[in-house]
Amino acid sequence: MKLQPQIGAEGSAQWLARVATQSLIEEARLSPKPGLVDSRGSGAHHDLNLDLMERSAHSLSPTFHALALQSWQRPADIALRQLVGRLGREGEAQMMAATGGVNTHRGAIWALGLLVAAAAMHGCEGSSSQIAASAAKLASLPDSYAPKVFSKGLLATRRYRVPGAREEAQLGFPHIMRLALPQLRRSRSNGATEQQARLDALMAIMTTLSDTCVLSRAGLEGLEAMQNGARSVLVAGGTATVEGRTALAWLDKEMLTLNASPGGAADLLAATLLIDRIACDDATITPLPQHSHF
Secondary structure (H helix, E strand, C coil): CCCCCCCCHHHHHHHHHHHHHHHHHHHHHCCCCCCCCECCECCCCCCCCHHHHHHHHHHCHHHHHHHHHHHCCCCCCHHHHHHHHHHHHHHHHHHHHHHCCCCCCHHHHHHHHHHHHHHHHCCCCCCHHHHHHHHHHHHHCCCCCCCCCCCHHHHHHHHHCCCCHHHHHHCCCHHHHHHHHHHHHHHHHCCCCHHHHHHHHHHHHHCCCCCHHHHHHHHHHHHHHHHHHHHHHHHCCCCCCHHHHHHHHHHHHHHHHCCCCCHHHHHHHHHHHHHHHHCCCCCCCCCCCCCCCC
């Protein structure tokens, strides 16, 4: 079962903020991730590095805390949806200030922010399915204050007529609930290391996700290479096997050649790590490392 936070709204908000921040940091550090920033380097990016990703994650701790505190045991309604939207936009501004204007975690603020709010709505006692369902309900409500911004991700969804981050949330995060979280726990139970289990979960997301970050950079060719390469890793037995690691190395090389970075999949992996830690499920949850500084 999950580690129980301190009793009450404030203590639970602090705990949720800490876990969300750590989930972002652990996703960033996880290696080797194809085309993505990790502990080896910047992947396909020229404006991102691990230090910047970690600085960004720390800058979002107050946002996650505010989202949890303001959502504590509240129903999903338009008032809460608008409040969550406002707090998310304020958090994005704090992130951009911390990174010098570089978009490091905009998609992650949306995904993890909704899940933190949903967990607080259940008083930190919800199952993974309950948390995902409440996040979906919240994401499906209108926010009349949201600015009409055409991001690269939104432009890619329209150009290629594929679902994006908004639809993923409104559907209850199917890539997390049906693919990544089961794969993470299955790989662990089969003897994989935590690093290998997390890489397998990332591959599970990448097998079918219409990653708008990849589409924006490399079009349909890049998306097909990502999906097919990720399937090859899992078909080979995952990253706990020599064959799986060989397939992952090939995928990494292919993503770099295409200048493609699966940022959408990375956001969903961080969200998977978050749900894995905060949900009241019948599963063994990996505790936060003792050396975390929060």
